Structure formats: structure tokens, C-alpha cells
Amino acid sequence: MKKVILILVVLVAIGGIFLVSRSSNKSTPAGSNTTHTSSDASPSATDSSQAVETDTVTITNFKFSPAVIKVKKGTTVHWTNKDGVAHTVTADSGTGPKSDNLADGATYDYTYTQTGNFSYHCNIHPGMKGMVIVTD
């Protein structure tokens, strides 16, 4: 009977080692993983490392594109809705853009006069998020 328990303990220990080695393999960046993570856009919708230097944002397919832009202080940013439905450009908090409902083809301008990271969203579709990074 003791022998059986001993074998079980050994098996559990081996299983534990196996699981640990599997999870550590997962965290190492393998080439095949890259495509997997890049297709999943939702957690990194306003990832500042993806900032594009432009003053023009297009709204298509329920997305701000590019979602994160980088501009110099004093820049006027232009949004154009090219979606079949209305959207807004609305600052998450404080000062920032506060557009009316923008129909298909409508544009909206906002001038950023302070430096910082200014996140915004669509009032109609709260899952739509964007960010403007303003630098000196």
C-alpha cells in the first residue's frame, strides 16, 4: 500500500514539473506567436507604442484609424467619418474633442494646445477608443 502512495507522489511531482516547463515555454516569444497576438487588437487599441505621426484620423469599420496618433502641441487634428453610421469624437475626461454626431462623410477638427496623452472614444459605441499623444 505504501508503494502505491509513493508512486502517486512521484507521478504528481512529474506532472507538476511538466506543467511548469510548459507554461515557461509559452512565455518565451516564439516566432509563431507573433501573428497570434497581432490579430488580437482589442487590448492594445490605445497602446502608445503604436502611435502614428499624423494629424488625420479616419473612422471606418467602427474604429479610429490610426487609433493612436502623435502630434506636436498646437496641431489641429482632423477626424473624418467614413462609416455608414454616425460616430462621435469625445474626450474621455477633461478638455478635449467633443463632437456632435458625425454622419457618414462628416469631419471634425480639434486643436491640442497642451502636451500629454489624450484618450477619447465614441459616445455611441463606447468600445471605440483612440488616443492623441501631444508633445512639445
Ligand SMILES: [Cu+2]
Ligand atoms: Cu461610433
